Amino acid sequence: MKRTRNIAIFIPHLGCPFRCCFCQQQRISDTLHYPSPAQVKDHIETALSTIPAGTDVEVAFFGGTFTSIPEKMQNDYLECARPYLEKGKVKGIRLSTRPDAIDGERLKELKRRGVTTIELGVQSLDTEVLRLSERGYEPDQVVKACQMIHYAGIRLGIQLMVGLPGDNFRKDLDTTRQVIQLHPDMVRIYPTLVIKGTELEQAFQEGRYQPLTLEEAVDITAAMYMRFRRAHIPVIRMGLHPGEELQRTDTVVAGPFHPAFGELVLQKVALEQARFLIKAYLPTADNHQALILFCPPRELSQLVGPQRSNILALQKEFGLNELAVKSDESLPSGSIGAGNHQGMTAVLTREQYLQSID
Structure with missing residues (x-):
């Protein structure tokens, strides 16, 4: 481009x-x-x-x-x-x-x-x-x-x-x-x-x-x-x-x-997308306490949020003892994955998430 x-x-x-x-x-x-x-x-x-x-x-x-x-x-x-x-x-x-x-x-x-x-x-x-x-x-x-x-x-x-x-x-x-x-x-x-x-x-x-x-x-x-x-x-x-x-x-x-107002907005969008993914993923997860989120390397800061605020909010909301975040170059921009230490088992693209909003 x-x-x-x-x-x-x-x-x-x-x-x-x-x-x-x-x-x-x-x-x-x-x-x-x-x-x-x-x-x-x-x-x-x-x-x-x-x-x-x-x-x-x-x-x-x-x-x-x-x-x-x-x-x-x-x-x-x-x-x-x-x-x-x-x-x-x-x-x-x-x-x-x-x-x-x-x-x-x-x-x-x-x-x-x-x-x-x-x-x-x-x-x-x-x-x-x-x-x-x-x-x-x-x-x-x-x-x-x-x-x-x-x-x-x-x-x-x-x-x-x-x-x-x-x-x-x-x-x-x-x-x-x-x-x-x-x-x-x-x-x-x-x-x-x-x-x-x-x-x-x-x-x-x-x-x-x-x-x-x-x-x-x-x-x-x-x-x-x-x-x-x-x-x-x-x-x-x-x-x-x-x-x-x-x-x-x-x-x-x-x-x-x-x-950095625009970056704050993108961090909010990433939080909402991660929340939607976790709600769908947790019922099928083997270990609810060892969840890992994945995202493209350039979007890591958006998913984590300022002072890890997004991660802390998700941990509190879903009662997670551990919530790690890893970058994955195979993910397209705007996508968030979920999985565990064995690997990523679910992916939610930005387009899929946007179709879910009212």
Whole structure:
């Protein structure tokens, strides 16, 4: 499989007609200025010099509502990537925008100028959550935008958030089911953080908003991740990139920030899969007290969990005196095996497990 890489260019809040209650884009993107076309070209050149040959590269404009900035500015930015597209050094252009900021004619022009992927900041498909978050659009506008992007022959990405005002586990799963019906090519999931200087910070300080705990955010995101993966929709990121600004002590006022949030989610998925396997395996096991779990070498840390938390939880739940974990290179990615010191006698693939969830 070919490696892929984005050359990220952040244009914080540029073009966005709304200021959502959670948004402080300069702090989130770690960017305090708008790049000039010359700076964009320099950034592309520098990034390309560090990317290995054979990598699929996209120039990615993130952080603002790209299609709402003046058309000349859009074209100037896109023009920066044109020479690299023509030479084959860059495969395409990716940009982020809002569902209510695109139309058919502009999509045709974007495609002509090399745009291959559009990521929509959808956040939720629940009407109340969108209203309380001050997003400024309705779910039907999201559906229409996704249909137009598909029709234009551009790859569709959808960005979602968990823990927004008025949100809950059921609404997040409802949004997940609806997003699956929109057939995106990829999804990102972010936990809502209370960022300094936002309306959400004021609501938090006044007791009108309570952020998710880290455990709650991981649980919800894991449930969404599993359903997207069952639908064969890649989840390309979970959690915000831990840039320097986000890791400053005064930036995140409250909320489930963790620099390795996505890894925590994958550890939660591995725990649930192992739990399902053990429940099925134990009744047939010769020795319930000497169970061994097997997994691919690269996924050992996911199965074990931080500070062996997954193993300790499984031991306690199933009353196991001993629960060892071994790596096995013969197992495909996402698979977990069970057995004893004589070898592995049962295997549960990720695909098999995902078919079991409600």
